[in-house]
Amino acid sequence: MENKSFIADIEQSIIKHWGRPSLSDYKSGPITFSQVGERIARLHILFEQCGINQGDHIALCGRNCAAWAISYFAILSYGAVAVPLLHEFKPQQVEHLINHSDCKFAILGDVVWEGVDADNFFGINAVMVMQGFQLVYCKNERYKQAFDNLQKLFKKRYPNGFSAKNVKYRRENPEDLALINYTSGTTSAAKGVMIPYRALMGNQVFADRVITNLNEYSNSICMLPMAHMYGMSYELITEFRRGTHIHFLSRVPSPKIIAQALSEVKPDIIISVPLIIEKIYKTKLKPFLDKRLTKTLLRIPSIDKMLLSRIQKELHTAFGENFYEVIIGGAAMNQEVEAFLKKVGFRYTIGYGMTECAPIICYADWKDTKVGSCGKAVAEMEVKIDSPDPEHIAGEILTRGENVMLGYYKNEEETAKVMIDGWLHTGDLGIMDKDGYLFIKGRKKNMILSSSGQNIYPEELEDKLNSMEYVNEALVIEKEGKITALVNLDYDKLDRDGIDKNSYDAILEQIRKDTNAELPAYEQIAQIFNQAEEFEKTPKRSIKRYMYTHKVF
Numbered sequence: 154m155e156n157k158s159f160i161a162d163i164e165q166s167i168i169k170h171w172g173r174p175s176l177s178d179y180k181s182g183p184i185t186f187s188q189v190g191e192r193i194a195r196l197h198i199l200f201e202q203c204g205i206n207q208g209d210h211i212a213l214c215g216r217n218c219a220a221w222a223i224s225y226f227a228i229l230s231y232g233a234v235a236v237p238l239l240h241e242f243k244p245q246q247v248e249h250l251i252n253h254s255d256c257k258f259a260i261l262g263d264v265v266w267e268g269v270d271a272d273n274f275f276g277i278n279a280v281m282v283m284q285g286f287q288l289v290y291c292k293n294e295r296y297k298q299a300f301d302n303l304q305k306l307f308k309k310r311y312p313n314g315f316s317a318k319n320v321k322y323r324r325e326n327p328e329d330l331a332l333i334n335y336t337s338g339t340t341s342a343a344k345g346v347m348i349p350y351r352a353l354m355g356n357q358v359f360a361d362r363v364i365t366n367l368n369e370y371s372n373s374i375c376m377l378p379m380a381h382m383y384g385m386s387y388e389l390i391t392e393f394r395r396g397t398h399i400h401f402l403s404r405v406p407s408p409k410i411i412a413q414a415l416s417e418v419k420p421d422i423i424i425s426v427p428l429i430i431e432k433i434y435k436t437k438l439k440p441f442l443d444k445r446l447t448k449t450l451l452r453i454p455s456i457d458k459m460l461l462s463r464i465q466k467e468l469h470t471a472f473g474e475n476f477y478e479v480i481i482g483g484a485a486m487n488q489e490v491e492a493f494l495k496k497v498g499f500r501y502t503i504g505y506g507m508t509e510c511a512p513i514i515c516y517a518d519w520k521d522t523k524v525g526s527c528g529k530a531v532a533e534m535e536v537k538i539d540s541p542d543p544e545h546i547a548g549e550i551l552t553r554g555e556n557v558m559l560g561y562y563k564n565e566e567e568t569a570k571v572m573i574d575g576w577l578h579t580g581d582l583g584i585m586d587k588d589g590y591l592f593i594k595g596r597k598k599n600m601i602l603s604s605s606g607q608n609i610y611p612e613e614l615e616d617k618l619n620s621m622e623y624v625n626e627a628l629v630i631e632k633e634g635k636i637t638a639l640v641n642l643d644y645d646k647l648d649r650d651g652i653d654k655n656s657y658d659a660i661l662e663q664i665r666k667d668t669n670a671e672l673p674a675y676e677q678i679a680q681i682f683n684q685a686e687e688f689e690k691t692p693k694r695s696i697k698r699y700m701y702t703h704k705v706f
Contacts (some may be wrong), residue, residue, distance in 0.1 A: 170396035176219035176272035202299035207232030213261020214238035220283040235332040237380035244268035327351040345562030354509035355555030369396030371421040372531040382512040419473035426483040465497040478519040511557040526590040635679035
């Protein structure tokens with residue numbers, strides 16, 4: 154990777170694909186690579202006039218859109234440090250993280266800007282709304298003049314017009330800080346992960362090796378938050394480097410919108426989180442599979458094969474048919490759903506990563522997947538299990554390699570806890586089989602130690618609960634020494650089946666009994682409660698577990 158340059162790749166992609174479509178907000182016309190290059194040049198002049206230096210921090214917070222991507226590439230190619238913040242953060246969180254990360258400039262989405270109070274910013278000199286790149290806040294006349302004179306300054310800089318030969322960016326050092334990415338926080342408050350260019354490029358070297366079907370004639374859909382490393386690396390950077398036309402789902406992507414976009418765009422790659430796949434399975438497939446006739450037909454060998462083949466074809470059609478595989482990450486996959494996808498031959502794979510590795514750690518091609526596994530360590534990374542018997546006794550997953558972060562921003566204490574003797578301690582527990590496939594058991598912080606000394610992994614119990622009828626989602630915690638389940642019921646299905654609220658307690662108790670029937674004695678769920686509202690989620694759709702551990706029932 155010595156001669157690889159992330160910035161050079163961005164520069165060369167703009168030049169090489171100059172007239173090709175690059176970015177589209179869904180249902181809007183495309184922005185070409187030449188237009189991206191010109192808009193980046195304008196932002197560079199603006200940064201320069203506003204006194205922003207290389208190494209200064211610029212916040213970026215808003216919904217997925219073409220302007221977000223242009224801003225991101227402009228920040229990095231200028232030499233500043235990007236601070237992408239999830240637009241799902243509350244306004245007070247956005248204000249706090251912008252201050253914590255020492256940002257001097259902010260590019261915000263219109264909705265985010267409406268929610269924050271600029272008077273609470275400490276070091277911000279100016280704020281620009283990404284929709285239209287309009288100045289909405291500045292501390293002195295200098296910044297206003299920079300915005301007002303931008304067109305004049307641009308014409309002076311490029312008197313003969315802007316062309317591909319004008320696209321020339323600085324080159325980075327692999328260890329330079331590229332961005333500070335705040336974790337979405339499933340078990341604790343957000344921490345600022347310092348991602349070097351080395352880690353960004355390590356993920357792209359991996360992508361070049363395994364994602365071989367993307368080129369300038371390809372299409373992709375960006376539906377995961379770009380401020381999250383998973384979406385940023387594999388729905389934005391990979392595609393932009395290849396010249397692929399990216400279509401942004403700029404609003405909250407409902408299942409209906411996702412289905413429509415897949416059908417229309419027919420993407421050549423699909424990046425997903427388990428929740429999207431599981432919802433399709435529960436709403437579209439499971440009702441059909443639970444029918445008595447379907448169960449009967451699936452017991453007849455010749456018809457079973459034909460029926461499964463038909464389901465596979467319909468699934469592939471629903472995802473647009475052009476994709477090589479659906480790459481799933483961000484959280485654990487429900488075992489029932491995964492087993493079915495494997496049975497019908499659906500082209501999926503499940504990877505493993507974390508923000509601290511920008512994000513990839515493990516992967517396997519869809520043809521080589523093992524049910525319950527998230528693949529093997531990628532070439533850029535080493536993985537080991539901190540256990541006396543890694544094949545049979547779960548231990549903490551440790552990793553090291555090109556993709557590992559520099560540390561947590563202004564948090565040496567937390568950095569020291571996870572970076573030990575060159576190994577990143579992930580906080581995840583797992584086992585590794587003789588072939589090197591990793592199987593994750595759960596988070597180290599979540600593990601419950603039973604009175605008999607047995608390790609109980611809440612995630613495994615949740616997987617059982619989530620497969621039960623009428624369960625939308627479940628969370629398992631320890632409460633006063635008892636294994637306790639919180640269940641968010643599928644109220645739509647309950648209504649369709651004519652079950653009223655007076656029966657919910659009985660339904661929950663039956664769910665508890667049915668789940669316990671599949672569990673050993675030491676894992677028995679002692680109590681179960683209704684979680685009336687949907688669980689608070691991170692952008693990768695994981696439950697914010699820490700919010701419920703001290704809940705009063």
